[in-house]
Amino acid sequence: MHVLPILFGALFTLATAWSLGMLLLRNLAPSFDAWERRLLAFIAGSACLSEIMFALSAAKLVHRGVLLAVGLASIGYAAYSGALRSPGKAFEPLGLLWRWVFIAVFAGLTWYAFFNALAPEHSSDGMAYHLSEVSIYQHAHGFPRITNDVYANLSQGIELLYLFAFDFGRHSAAALVHYAFLIALVFLVLSYGRRIGRPAVGVAGAIFTYTCPVVLRDATTAYIDVALAAVLFALFYLLQVWDESRDPKLIVPIGILAGFGYAVKYTAFLALPYAVGFVVWKLWRARKPLLGPVLVIGLSAAVMILPWMLKDWIEVANPFAPLANRVFPNPYAHISWEDEWRSYLSTYGLHSRWQIPLEATVKGGQLEGFLGPSFLLTPLALLALRFREGRQLLLAGLVLGSTYFSNVGTRFLIPVVPFISVALALAVANLPWLLLALVAANVITCWPAVYGRYCTPGAWQIYELPVKAALRLQSEDAYLSRDPDYNIVRMMGRVVPPGGRIFAIGQNGTSYLPRELLIGYRSAANEVMQDILLTPLVRDYQPALSLKFDFPAREFRKLRVVQKGSEPEDQWSMAELRIFEGPNELPRDPGWRLTAHPNPWEVQMAFDNSPVTRWRSWQPASPGMYVEVDFPRPQPASSVTVEASDEMVNTKIRLEGMGMDGQWSTVSDHPVISAHPILSSLRMAAIAELKTRGIQYVLIHPGDFGADDFLRYPAAWGLRLAGEENGTRLYRIR
Amino acid sequence: MFLIRAACLLLCVLCLAACDRLPQSYPPPEQRQPVAGFNPGPDAMMVSMEDSDADPVIVKDIYPGTGIPWRWTKQEPTVKVLVFSTESVKFSADFAIWDDSFKTTGPLEISFLVNGKLLDKIRYTTPGKKHFEKPVPADWLAGNTEATVALSVDKLYIAPRSGDEYGVILSRLGLKP
Numbered sequence: 037m038h039v040l041p042i043l044f045g046a047l048f049t050l051a052t053a054w055s056l057g058m059l060l061l062r063n064l065a066p067s068f069d070a071w072e073r074r075l076l077a078f079i080a081g082s083a084c085l086s087e088i089m090f091a092l093s094a095a096k097l098v099h100r101g102v103l104l105a106v107g108l109a110s111i112g113y114a115a116y117s118g119a120l121r122s123p124g125k126a127f128e129p130l131g132l133l134w135r136w137v138f139i140a141v142f143a144g145l146t147w148y149a150f151f152n153a154l155a156p157e158h159s160s161d162g163m164a165y166h167l168s169e170v171s172i173y174q175h176a177h178g179f180p181r182i183t184n185d186v187y188a189n190l191s192q193g194i195e196l197l198y199l200f201a202f203d204f205g206r207h208s209a210a211a212l213v214h215y216a217f218l219i220a221l222v223f224l225v226l227s228y229g230r231r232i233g234r235p236a237v238g239v240a241g242a243i244f245t246y247t248c249p250v251v252l253r254d255a256t257t258a259y260i261d262v263a264l265a266a267v268l269f270a271l272f273y274l275l276q277v278w279d280e281s282r283d284p285k286l287i288v289p290i291g292i293l294a295g296f297g298y299a300v301k302y303t304a305f306l307a308l309p310y311a312v313g314f315v316v317w318k319l320w321r322a323r324k325p326l327l328g329p330v331l332v333i334g335l336s337a338a339v340m341i342l343p344w345m346l347k348d349w350i351e352v353a354n355p356f357a358p359l360a361n362r363v364f365p366n367p368y369a370h371i372s373w374e375d376e377w378r379s380y381l382s383t384y385g386l387h388s389r390w391q392i393p394l395e396a397t398v399k400g401g402q403l404e405g406f407l408g409p410s411f412l413l414t415p416l417a418l419l420a421l422r423f424r425e426g427r428q429l430l431l432a433g434l435v436l437g438s439t440y441f442s443n444v445g446t447r448f449l450i451p452v453v454p455f456i457s458v459a460l461a462l463a464v465a466n467l468p469w470l471l472l473a474l475v476a477a478n479v480i481t482c483w484p485a486v487y488g489r490y491c492t493p494g495a496w497q498i499y500e501l502p503v504k505a506a507l508r509l510q511s512e513d514a515y516l517s518r519d520p521d522y523n524i525v526r527m528m529g530r531v532v533p534p535g536g537r538i539f540a541i542g543q544n545g546t547s548y549l550p551r552e553l554l555i556g557y558r559s560a561a562n563e564v565m566q567d568i569l570l571t572p573l574v575r576d577y578q579p580a581l582s583l584k585f586d587f588p589a590r591e592f593r594k595l596r597v598v599q600k601g602s603e604p605e606d607q608w609s610m611a612e613l614r615i616f617e618g619p620n621e622l623p624r625d626p627g628w629r630l631t632a633h634p635n636p637w638e639v640q641m642a643f644d645n646s647p648v649t650r651w652r653s654w655q656p657a658s659p660g661m662y663v664e665v666d667f668p669r670p671q672p673a674s675s676v677t678v679e680a681s682d683e684m685v686n687t688k689i690r691l692e693g694m695g696m697d698g699q700w701s702t703v704s705d706h707p708v709i710s711a712h713p714i715l716s717s718l719r720m721a722a723i724a725e726l727k728t729r730g731i732q733y734v735l736i737h738p739g740d741f742g743a744d745d746f747l748r749y750p751a752a753w754g755l756r757l758a759g760e761e762n763g764t765r766l767y768r769i770r
Numbered sequence: 771m772f773l774i775r776a777a778c779l780l781l782c783v784l785c786l787a788a789c790d791r792l793p794q795s796y797p798p799p800e801q802r803q804p805v806a807g808f809n810p811g812p813d814a815m816m817v818s819m820e821d822s823d824a825d826p827v828i829v830k831d832i833y834p835g836t837g838i839p840w841r842w843t844k845q846e847p848t849v850k851v852l853v854f855s856t857e858s859v860k861f862s863a864d865f866a867i868w869d870d871s872f873k874t875t876g877p878l879e880i881s882f883l884v885n886g887k888l889l890d891k892i893r894y895t896t897p898g899k900k901h902f903e904k905p906v907p908a909d910w911l912a913g914n915t916e917a918t919v920a921l922s923v924d925k926l927y928i929a930p931r932s933g934d935e936y937g938v939i940l941s942r943l944g945l946k947p
Binding site: 353366367572625626627629631636637639640641643645646715716718724725744749751752757 | 850913
């Protein structure tokens with residue numbers, strides 16, 4: 037990839053978004069300064085372009101020619117209609133001191149940031165899913181139905197902009213688009229300060245935001261957090277302008293941005309209630325009609341939100357996928373996975389939330405990035421409450437940041453960084469020397485060459501100036517090969533032929549992998565495969581217990597095994613359920629109907645005669661859960677055997693039957709339990725199950741559970757080593 | 771207004787079309803048969819020194835392979851094997867005692883160990899190729915677990931120049947069904 041296509045991909049995307057935004061805002065000239073209109077147009081236009089890309093993706097029309105046509109038509113029509121002209125009053129020029137402070141800091145950091153954004157993209161999440169999904173969409177010319185990757189079910193408003201850029205300039209074009217959001221955000225913050233008549237506050241706020249290490253790092257990758265911050269600050273900005281002007285035409289872009297927040301990232305769902313609440317409060321106090329503006333905001337937002345909900349509803353039966361699986365149970369994401377995911381994200385392994393302030397501002401090791409020591413002064417921002425603007429900023433920051441504790445990664449504070457930055461500057465605005473000192477201290481401590489001295493080694497940060505790699509004077513491959521994940525996916529790309537399917541317990545870097553890789557934790561089906569793969573290695577997974585219910589022979593319409601226990605920490609599982617008439621097991625009649633509660637979709641695994649598959653509740657065991665067989669005709673039976681793993685929860689069961697009268701009754705409450713340890717190897721059976729699920733390759737990292745066993749006994753698994761990269765082994769299923 | 775109504779109607783129809791209720795009950799699936807090759811071959815529990823994959827199962831006292839079908843050992847060459855069955859399993863070892871080292875060490879007494887338990891001890895009074903095979907009591911092994919299989923050589927040959935220690939020349943070591 038050369039530089040020109042990358043720059044073209046990014047600039048063409050930005051120009052298209054900006055043109056669409058200028059068209060949207062063209063009738064709102066009196067409300068804006070010329071520059072803030074341009075900036076807000078870019079953000080609003082990005083929402084429009086994202087929506088267009090959603091429609092194109094849904095229609096599988098993502099072809100380069102179509103994208104060129106959309107871009108050229110948008111730019112051409114905007115130019116033709118005069119929308120690109122930006123009339124309106126201009127702010128007073130910045131004072132000399134603050135102007136040069138801003139120029140110096142902005143130019144210095146842009147030197148770092150631009151080349152990092154232009155360098156080959158190799159961020160963790162960017163490679164793992166943001167661009168990985170984009171790459172899949174580009175290949176499929178739109179949305180394929182993806183049910184084996186929960187990340188594909190998140191809203192992807194910014195990723196669709198990346199898709200536009202990616203088609204021309206691949207990974208780095210996407211990262212440059214993200215970086216453009218940071219530029220827009222910084223200038224929006226600057227403009228806000230000028231709008232409220234405090235240009236020094238604008239400059240300081242813009243510098244606090246731009247120098248923030250996690251912001252700068254995030255913006256130079258194909259993440260989406262800084263874009264979200266720009267969208268939310270633009271929403272705040274529009275609401276402030278509307279509050280001044282009460283221009284009803286602003287209501288539509290306000291609704292669009294409120295909805296776009298959700299489309300960018302679920303955690304911004306509060307943008308809509310915030311916008312509606314703001315408008316309702318202001319109109320109510322002014323005794324003005326509420327219904328019309330609220331409806332317009334709601335409808336505009338719905339246009340941005342509903343497509344994502346519909347997509348998820350259609351594809352994975354859950355409009356809020358991959359969350360809310362208890363409310364919308366589905367076969368594609370396990371409740372236990374969601375519980376564990378939420379649990380981890382709420383702590384990141386921290387012992388106490390009191391560690392967050394220092395971790396998020398100075399150290400950055402565990403929370404994956406740091407804001408800079410200046411943000412330890414955040415409580416000082418409360419002094420801004422004495423100003424109306426300060427109250428507005430802090431209210432917005434509080435509302436939009438209130439979802440932070442659902443994911444305590446430092447990145448999830450990025451959306452509130454601009455609000456805190458401006459509020460902090462506003463708090464000391466009446467002491468210009470102090471503000472200047474704060475800015476100077478902030479710039480020094482947050483300069484890339486300095487913060488490596490105090491942050492935790494390895495914390496997410498900009499740590500180099502990759503000019504050669506950015507300009508492609510060094511090959512992408514050479515630059516990226518410093519990343520172990522990249523080398524592994526390259527190895528897989530070499531070894532696995534097109535169409536090959538790989539299973540891995542974990543792996544990043546997949547945006548560079550032109551093969552299908554199913555990762556253990558990323559969907560219900562993948563978790564089942566991981567469970568199967570580990571069963572030969574984990575005795576607690578193996579069906580070593582037999583629980584037999586004996587009872588006088590009689591006829592049943594249905595039989596079910598019911599869970600009696602309540603185990604908040606344990607799941608109920610069942611490897612096999614066998615029904616006997618006398619000494620003989622009943623053959624499993626194709627007319628039987630099997631079901632289970634919960635998780636009916638995996639019930640067949642309790643009836644497949646395989647020792648490595650099992651039905652699991654995939655949520656804590658609770659009384660009333662059951663596995664049921666519905667017979668097509670009255671079925672005599674005299675005993676039922678459950679084969680399960682050796683866990684206490686699996687023994688707390690009873691057998692219920694439905695007789696000819698249609699009534700359920702307890703058939704037996706006390707199974708006879710016997711132990712039958714598995715003495716034969718289940719390895720080949722496990723691999724055979726993966727094979728029936730279409731897997732041809734298995735990737736094992738040295739740190740994966742059981743990696744040594746694969747290393748020592750590949751033949752026992754029925755595997756043959758196909759490739760190796762730095763200890764990570766790719767096995768082909770024989 | 772007409773367009774809005776039409777759009778609403780179309781949206782409703784699309785939504786209804788999307789409502790494909792997931793099945794809640796299923797017929798029994800295809801029944802799995804025991805996988806052929808659960809015990810993959812007579813040599814599945816043997817470790818061959820010419821095999822490049824032997825390294826991961828070598829526990830100690832075996833020199834790295836050099837592409838030839840044997841390796842020098844030190845005092846207690848030990849490998850791990852995965853036990854597929856416990857009935858009628860035999861300890862099996864193919865090794866050689868080097869003529870030149872034998873001149874220095876004289877007869878060697880070699881112990882044969884399974885999971886640290888002494889299976890047999892034999893005194894070899896001549897150099898050359900040797901084969902040892904003896905049934906392992908079933909209760910010494912557990913199915914589907916790893917077992918350690920080892921030789922223990924009583925005397926070592928010390929190379930005069932390097933000072934390196936050498937036991938026997940090992941070709942294959944492990945268990946046979």
